[in-house]
Amino acid sequence: MSASLLEIRLFVASFEERSFTLAAQREHATQSGVSQHVKSLEERLGAALFMRQKGGIEPTPAGRAYYQKCLEVLHAHAAAAQAVRPFARAPEASLTIGLMPSLTRCATAPALARFLDLYPNVSIHIVEGYSGTLTRMTRAGELDFSIVPAFAGMEGLGQKHFLKTPELLVASARAQLPRVLSLSDYAPLRLVMPGAANTRRQSIETYCAMTGASIARIIELDAMFGTLDFVARTDWLTILPAVMMGDKLGPDLCAARMEDPSLELDLVQIEPARKPLLPEAAAFALLLQEEAHRTSALWDA
Amino acid sequence: MSASLLEIRLFVASFEERSFTLAAQREHATQSGVSQHVKSLEERLGAALFMRQKGGIEPTPAGRAYYQKCLEVLHAHAAAAQAVRPFARAPEASLTIGLMPSLTRCATAPALARFLDLYPNVSIHIVEGYSGTLTRMTRAGELDFSIVPAFAGMEGLGQKHFLKTPELLVASARAQLPRVLSLSDYAPLRLVMPGAANTRRQSIETYCAMTGASIARIIELDAMFGTLDFVARTDWLTILPAVMMGDKLGPDLCAARMEDPSLELDLVQIEPARKPLLPEAAAFALLLQEEAHRTSALWDA
DNA sequence: TGGGCAGCATCAGAAAAACGGATGAGCCAT
DNA sequence: ATGGCTCATCCGTTTTTCTGATGCTGCCCA
Incomplete structure (x- = not known):
C-alpha cells in the first residue's frame, strides 16, 4: 500500500552511494534485495527513481525530489526514537x-x-x-x-x-623561529606535507604560491607523529594547525604564526x-x- | 532493529482512538495484531507507551512524547509520496x-x-x-x-x-421580517433547532439567553430540507447560517440578520x-x- | 575482437514476519 | 453472578521478505 521504512532506507542509501551494490553493503543487505525493493518502490510510486545505465545508476528528477523528502522522513523517525529515550529503562x-x-x-x-x-x-x-x-x-x-x-x-x-584555527610554521627548536614571521623569508622551503588526498595540502600550496614562498623540496608524510619527529630531528619545516600544537611544543620544536597574510584552517x-x-x-x-x-x-x- | 512504519501507524491510531480495538478497525487490522505490534514497539523502545487499565488504555508521558514525533514521521512520509506524484505516470x-x-x-x-x-x-x-x-x-x-x-x-x-458567517433568523415569507431585527422582539420563540449533538445548538441557546429572548417551544429537527419546509409552511422560526441561505430564499421564506449583538458562526x-x-x-x-x-x-x- | 569484470535484473526456494481466530483474564455495570 | 467490554497470549496459516544462483548488459583492456 505504501512505502515502508526499509524501502526508504535502501533508496536513500542507493541514492547516496549511486550504487545498489554499495547500498546493500552499507545497509547489510544483498544487492538482489536492494534491487527488488527499489523496483517495487518505483512501481508503487508510478515513477522511475533511477536510470539504469552503463555500470551504475543515476537518479531521475523524481528520484532527487523523493530523496530530499525521504531524508526528512528518516530524520523524523530517528528523532521520534530519541524522544522516548529519556523515558526508557x-x-x-x-x-x-x-x-x-x-x-x-x-x-x-x-x-x-x-x-x-x-x-x-x-x-x-x-x-x-x-x-x-x-x-x-x-x-x-x-x-x-x-x-x-x-x-x-x-x-x-x-x-x-x-x-577557525591559524596554521603555524613548525620547525626544530634549533631554528629559533620568532613568534610571528613571513613565510617567504624562509624560502626556498623544504616542507613536510600531507599527501595530495589531504584537504589541507591544496590550501598550503596555494598559500605558498600566493606569498611567493618558493618550495625547494617536499616530503609527503601522512603521519603526524612521524612528521613532528622528523621536523624535530632535521631542519625541514612543516605547517600545522595551531589547534594541534597548543602548548605541547616540547623541547625539540618551535612554531610561529605566519602573517601577511595569515593562513587559517x-x-x-x-x-x-x-x-x-x-x-x-x-x-x-x-x-x-x-x-x-x-x-x-x-x-x- | 528500528520501529517500522506499520508499528508507528498502529501506535498513532491506538493513541488517537484510546483503544487497540478501535485502532484495529481504523487500520483494517485485528485487535490481536495491534496489541502485538504495540508491545514489540514498547520493548524495542524500552519504555511503556500506554498504561493498560480498566477497560482501556491511557498514554504514558513517553507515549505522548512519542506520539508527537510519530505524527511528524507520518506527515513527512505522506509528503514524500506527494513529492513524486507530479512525475508519476x-x-x-x-x-x-x-x-x-x-x-x-x-x-x-x-x-x-x-x-x-x-x-x-x-x-x-x-x-x-x-x-x-x-x-x-x-x-x-x-x-x-x-x-x-x-x-x-x-x-x-x-x-x-x-x-465567519452571521446566523439569520428564518421564517415563513408571511412573517415579513425586516432586514435587521432584535431576536427578543420575537419572543417567546417557537424554534426549530438542531439536536443537542449539533455544535450550533449550544451557541444558539446561549445567544437566546444572552439577549433575553425566551423560548416558548422547541422542535429538534436534524434535517435541513425538513426544517426549511416546516418553517415555510408554519409560523415557527429557525436560525440558520447566512452561508446556507445566500440568495436562495425562494418565495416561501424570509430571513433577517439579528443585531445587538449579532450571532456568528x-x-x-x-x-x-x-x-x-x-x-x-x-x-x-x-x-x-x-x-x-x-x-x-x-x-x- | 574477445575475455574478464562489474553492475543490475530475475528467479525460486528458504526463512521470517505478519495475520487472525480462539481463548483467557481483568474490570465494570447491570 | 453475569454479560459485555477491554487487552494479552497462543499457535497454526498465510504472506512477505531475504538470499544465493544465474542471466544479461556494457565497459575496459589486452
Whole structure:
C-alpha cells in the first residue's frame, strides 16, 4: 500500500552511494534485495527513481525530489526514537565520533575528561582518521559526527562551522623561529606535507604560491607523529594547525604564526543528514569546541 | 532493529482512538495484531507507551512524547509520496471532502463547477454530514479535509479558520421580517433547532439567553430540507447560517440578520494531522472559501 | 575482437514476519 | 453472578521478505 521504512532506507542509501551494490553493503543487505525493493518502490510510486545505465545508476528528477523528502522522513523517525529515550529503562547512549589527528593531539583529552564526568553512562568511541575516511563513515551512519576541514559539501551530510584555527610554521627548536614571521623569508622551503588526498595540502600550496614562498623540496608524510619527529630531528619545516600544537611544543620544536597574510584552517562538524544529533553528541561537540578554541587561542596574541 | 512504519501507524491510531480495538478497525487490522505490534514497539523502545487499565488504555508521558514525533514521521512520509506524484505516470488525484449541510446548499455547487474546469483529472467525492461524523472520519483519514463549526480541537487534527458567517433568523415569507431585527422582539420563540449533538445548538441557546429572548417551544429537527419546509409552511422560526441561505430564499421564506449583538458562526477547516493536504484539496478549499464568502456576504450590508 | 569484470535484473526456494481466530483474564455495570 | 467490554497470549496459516544462483548488459583492456 505504501512505502515502508526499509524501502526508504535502501533508496536513500542507493541514492547516496549511486550504487545498489554499495547500498546493500552499507545497509547489510544483498544487492538482489536492494534491487527488488527499489523496483517495487518505483512501481508503487508510478515513477522511475533511477536510470539504469552503463555500470551504475543515476537518479531521475523524481528520484532527487523523493530523496530530499525521504531524508526528512528518516530524520523524523530517528528523532521520534530519541524522544522516548529519556523515558526508557536504560537511557544510556553510545557515541562514535570521528576526529582528525589535529584535534586528537591536544584538544580531545581535556574535552573527554570533562565529558566523562558529566555523562557517566555514555560509552564513547573516538575514531581518528583523515577527512576522506571520516566523511565516508559519517555519511554511512557509522559515526555520530566528525570534525573535518571545510569542504564543498556532499549529499547526505549536514555540516556547520566548528573552528577557525591559524596554521603555524613548525620547525626544530634549533631554528629559533620568532613568534610571528613571513613565510617567504624562509624560502626556498623544504616542507613536510600531507599527501595530495589531504584537504589541507591544496590550501598550503596555494598559500605558498600566493606569498611567493618558493618550495625547494617536499616530503609527503601522512603521519603526524612521524612528521613532528622528523621536523624535530632535521631542519625541514612543516605547517600545522595551531589547534594541534597548543602548548605541547616540547623541547625539540618551535612554531610561529605566519602573517601577511595569515593562513587559517576552517574546521566543520559534519553529521548524517538522515538522523538528528544525539543530545550527548551535541554536548561532546560543544566541550570539544571549547577546548579546541582554548588550545587554538594560545597562538592568537 | 528500528520501529517500522506499520508499528508507528498502529501506535498513532491506538493513541488517537484510546483503544487497540478501535485502532484495529481504523487500520483494517485485528485487535490481536495491534496489541502485538504495540508491545514489540514498547520493548524495542524500552519504555511503556500506554498504561493498560480498566477497560482501556491511557498514554504514558513517553507515549505522548512519542506520539508527537510519530505524527511528524507520518506527515513527512505522506509528503514524500506527494513529492513524486507530479512525475508519476498517472498523476490523477482523488479527493474526498466532508461538508456540513450549511455549505452544500449554496456554496458548494459553484465551487465544484469551477474546480472541475480547473482540474479535469481529479475525481472528487463530497460527503455531507454533521460535525461529529465529519470530525471522526477526518481523523480516521477517510476525508482529505472537512469544514465544520469551530470546536475545542482534538488530537490528531490540524485546523485553520475557514469562514465567519452571521446566523439569520428564518421564517415563513408571511412573517415579513425586516432586514435587521432584535431576536427578543420575537419572543417567546417557537424554534426549530438542531439536536443537542449539533455544535450550533449550544451557541444558539446561549445567544437566546444572552439577549433575553425566551423560548416558548422547541422542535429538534436534524434535517435541513425538513426544517426549511416546516418553517415555510408554519409560523415557527429557525436560525440558520447566512452561508446556507445566500440568495436562495425562494418565495416561501424570509430571513433577517439579528443585531445587538449579532450571532456568528465560525467554520474551520480540519484535516488529519498525519498527512499534508493534497495540493488539489487545498485548491478546492480555496474555491469553496471564495464561494462561501461571496454567499455569506450577501447578508452583510 | 574477445575475455574478464562489474553492475543490475530475475528467479525460486528458504526463512521470517505478519495475520487472525480462539481463548483467557481483568474490570465494570447491570 | 453475569454479560459485555477491554487487552494479552497462543499457535497454526498465510504472506512477505531475504538470499544465493544465474542471466544479461556494457565497459575496459589486452
